Amino acid sequence: MNAIDTVAWFVYLLSAVMFVIGLHFMNSPKTARRGNQISAVGMVIAVIMAFVHLFVTGYRSNIAIILLLLGIAIGAVAGVVSAKKVKMTDMPQLVSIFNTVGGGAAALVALNDILTPAKAPGLVVLITAGLGVVIGSVTFTGSLVAAGKLQGVKFLRKLTLPGKGFLNVLFIVLTIASFVMLCVQPGQRLLWAVLTTVFALVYGLVFVIPIGGADMPVVISVLNACTGTAVAMSGLAIDNVALIVAGALVGAAGATLSILMAQAMNRPLHSVLAGGFGGASNASANDDGPEGTMKETTADDVAVQLVYAQKVIFVPGFGLAQAQAQRELADLGELLKEHGVEVSYAIHPVAGRMPGHMNVLLAEANVPYDELVDLDDINPQFPSANVALVVGANDVTNPAARRPGTPVSGMPILDVDQAQHVVVMKRGRGRGYAGIENELYFEDNTQMLFGDAKAGLQAVIAAVKELLA
Structure with missing residues (x-):
């Protein structure tokens, strides 16, 4: 590890600490705004450090840098405009869209780490990046459907899924099988990475489509936890401490909130995720x-x-x-x-x-x-x-x-x-x-x-x- 790598590691660690402090301040409505600001500053520091590290260590293409800056500009404008224009009543849909973007980004980062190296990645990278692909892909399509349902899209509200139990089990098995094959046959990583991504994307659809509107608060929390976990897995794959800590915090907070929400409804979390409201008596x-x-x-x-x-x-x-x-x-x-x-x-x-x-x-x-x-x-x-x-x-x-x-x-x-x-x-x-x-x-x-x-x-x-x- 050279000097710039050491500096970058400590800067990312500082960003991670700011994420933790920001999350602590979000415990109370009185300090939540300050917590958001602290976390945002931590993310800005991490992004600046990433650019400093990139320019010091060198990069391969000017076009890549232009595309990177263009992507950041588009994302920043979209974030600011949506934050200012979206009504508070539509905030659940916006959160779901952010989950969609976060899950998709984590999946793409993980795919890049699997497919771009000339030699097949090691088993640790394949496992962590593969999990990032699976969880990020499920979050991408699942959050997209959740946003559509919350927005009241007629097609999604009327959409039914016959044999939902069978389809859920089928695509879970297919996703796990292709993920295992990705780890077992790294030489065929393009094939297995594509299949893993496709099966996970489809599972995200069959997972969320049957779930009713009453359970959407819990589903949003679960998908938020998935977004964080996918980011943490991608961070492990590329060895970035800021991504690991940020993703772990979001994942842990989302999982905890999901459990608390299910308890508030006096229903097991697995019952909520199985789809449908209640279960005691349909006749009632x-x-x-x-x-x-x-x-x-x-x-x-x-x-x-x-x-x-x-x-x-x-x-x-x-x-x-x-x-x-x-x-x-x-x-x-x-x-x-x-x-x-x-x-x-x-x-x-x-x-x-x-x-x-x-x-x-x-x-x-x-x-x-x-x-x-x-x-x-x-x-x-x-x-x-x-x-x-x-x-x-x-x-x-x-x-x-x-x-x-x-x-x-x-x-x-x-x-x-x-x-x-x-x-x-x-x-x-x-x-x-x-x-x-x-x-x-x-x-x-x-x-x-x-x-x-x-x-x-x-x-x-x-x-x-x-x-x-």
């Missing part, structure tokens, strides 16, 4: 549902309840994100707090379409972090709440989860029904992702305010201001 999803009728209310009546309450709990869900009504909900909360009402926001870990979706939306609307309360801490507070205002949350509030024999049985829910009065803002009378009626809507203490969440909240805000005038 198709029955007549709870008896009774939904009691409708008006914005004026809701305003009266809120103004004369002492404690109000807001329960946001994906309907809030879909209507882009987070700022209206935050404005309503500020109005009530100025009037002396205690306001909290109940955050279910799987509300929305990705982990932390509600936290991000409400943070964008400048809701104080200490008012965002997670499930375990907010549930004991519902009995003392005068009003629980549910905005676009469905399955995560369904009391049917407390009894066996339903698709949501055992899933931890927000105990909204224990509040003194419940108001549910909902676009229509449709069911949630689980495909069953929400028993909360038929409770004696529940009233329904139908319509667009944004327009509904604006009407409630106007009524509250009129009462307080």
Whole structure:
């Protein structure tokens, strides 16, 4: 190892340390922005060091450098534009697209390390790079399908996969077999590398296509973990400590989050990845549902309840994100707090379409972090709440989860029904992702305010201001 290699190693190590520090700061919403900035600086340092090392040690082609710089420019512009233009409600799709890009890039780096050397690579390189190809390829197509489903692409939403179990097993076996042959017959590495890539790409499709929308938050976390693992494998193949540490951090964080999300749904992770929501009773999803009728209310009546309450709990869900009504909900909360009402926001870990979706939306609307309360801490507070205002949350509030024999049985829910009065803002009378009626809507203490969440909240805000005038 010469001097420049030693310097590069220590610089990459510094970048890796900054990644770890940045991840630590992301533990809290208050410091998450700083954590992002620290990690970004670490990545910039690593990229600059890579160029310094390249120019000091020499390069073969000016065209290659031009193409490299062009690729960086295109990626940087795409990243900045997407970060500024994409709405917070579309952030899950953007994360999936980033997973697609990350997995594809890791697979290409690994393929390059397998195919470009004049002599066949050693077994260690073949194993690490081969794993990078497999995991990166699965992540590429899987994340692409996930992004399409989240975006509501009709073709993907209606697409069914007959014999999904057989196809999953088939392409797992084919992918593993071709990967093993790549390691056993390095002289035929072009053939086996291509077959491994193709089989892994197809497996990514058959893996994600059958999985329903309710499980997408967990799937996104799993694919994010796959992206990190693929990057770490590529880093091992090219002996780059920054890639190894960055990939390992992303992989470990994604895997941990996937397990926690599955636990929040009270479902084994393997059950989620097998596709479909629930599994206890398909018949329950198709029955007549709870008896009774939904009691409708008006914005004026809701305003009266809120103004004369002492404690109000807001329960946001994906309907809030879909209507882009987070700022209206935050404005309503500020109005009530100025009037002396205690306001909290109940955050279910799987509300929305990705982990932390509600936290991000409400943070964008400048809701104080200490008012965002997670499930375990907010549930004991519902009995003392005068009003629980549910905005676009469905399955995560369904009391049917407390009894066996339903698709949501055992899933931890927000105990909204224990509040003194419940108001549910909902676009229509449709069911949630689980495909069953929400028993909360038929409770004696529940009233329904139908319509667009944004327009509904604006009407409630106007009524509250009129009462307080």
